[in-house]
């Protein structure tokens with residue numbers, strides 16, 4: 172076998188989120204989560220928030236790809252690829268349906284008992300995201316979710332229940348998915364479960380929501396630290412991680428103001444959260460930021476000690492693209508659902524405007540490791556495309572060469588970062604099986620190694636088919652990476 176840069180025992184696998192694949196949104200006591208009230212959109216049409224279920228409307232998360240009933244088949248396919256780890260999230264509303272109950276829903280816990288047992292049967296290490304872009308709508312209605320400090324108690328009740336239940340089988344936990352999404356207008360409802368006004372806007376206006384979002388973020392920091400401390404005390408074997416959408420930023424010009432702009436944005440979008448969760452305190456520039464933006468963050472007297480006592484063991488992040496910014500007025504503006512800026516003339520873009528930049532992943536890994544010196548995992552990375560199901564030698568498949576090229580280049584970049592000296596311990600690409608998109612709610616934006624026959628109009632047999640990338644990734648894992 173050719174030697175690769177990846178260490179022995181490197182955790183290869185894939186990542187998903189409950190609301191994007193499970194479906195079965197109203198079974199066995201489950202109540203509505205924020206994601207169950209989000210309509211589908213498209214690359215040009217943002218998703219909309221509804222306040223109650225509209226019987227005429229189509230909600231992508233309600234059925235999704237029905238993983239709830241097909242998890243055994245799906246996990247068997249992950250095992251066939253050789254997965255060492257599988258990252259998934261637990262739907263809060265299966266465990267505490269409205270979030271306000273004091274006792275958990277046993278049927279919900281039993282579902283994840285089975286799912287985890289199935290992973291263990293295949294020797295796949297579970298990596299659980301406690302909260303992935305959803306929370307009970309009951310808590311949004313009760314006190315606007317993360318806008319309120321009351322959310323901390325609801326979250327810790329949920330998190331402590333699942334950690335206590337599963338800790339013998341689940342060693343790796345992430346407290347929040349892409350926690351720094353709350354530094355962006357996209358995050359208010361998606362990551363904070365909050366209504367910012369009376370409109371049905373999914374992407375809130377920055378100015379209206381920043382006070383709310385950063386206050387919510389503070390509540391999440393405290394909640395995350397409390398749960399991290401709880402887990403360490405319960406079982407010292409447990410490894411608790413943070414998870415950020417790492418924003419790799421470039422200046423469009425060499426104008427010193429562009430350099431400063433990128434530095435500020437890098438600090439705010441990445442280090443503001445990373446420092447609190449890894450170092451246990453806000454970075455020095457936070458105070459200046461709050462002052463300049465007329466923000467006041469309410470903190471309880473004990474919060475500083477809580478944050479210091481609940482630092483994470485490892486740092487994880489998603490990386491799909493880089494972005495380029497300028498204050499010179501030069502460059503061509505770009506769209507894109509999560510991050511926007513100006514087009515980087517040196518990079519190609521996906522159909523959704525996401526710039527493809529594997530070299531940026533190596534830079535990001537070095538930036539992060541330089542700052543934090545804790546083990547890192549890339550827990551999301553992948554290429555969303557419109558896939559064409561074809562028949563080849565009597566077998567249905569997809570020739571997803573563009574996906575393979577994207578993943579290959581990013582895996583090589585990780586190998587180079589490891590050679591640089593970065594302590595990278597795992598990689599879970601997004602998503603091993605086609606799921607609905609978080610930003611647009613589409614099924615058409617596919618990431619999987621496994622094609623799912625499901626379409627945006629709700630039709631499809633839900634049959635699963637191995638794409639060309641399925642066999643390619645199987646080889647990557649077998650050889651422990653690329654040489």
Ligand code: BGP
Nearest residue numbers: 188348349555607608609610611
């Ligand atoms: C991340 C989310 C995921 C996932 C991914 C891809 O930000 O954590 O939930 O969906 O992005 O994004 P999208 O689905 O919008 O293409």
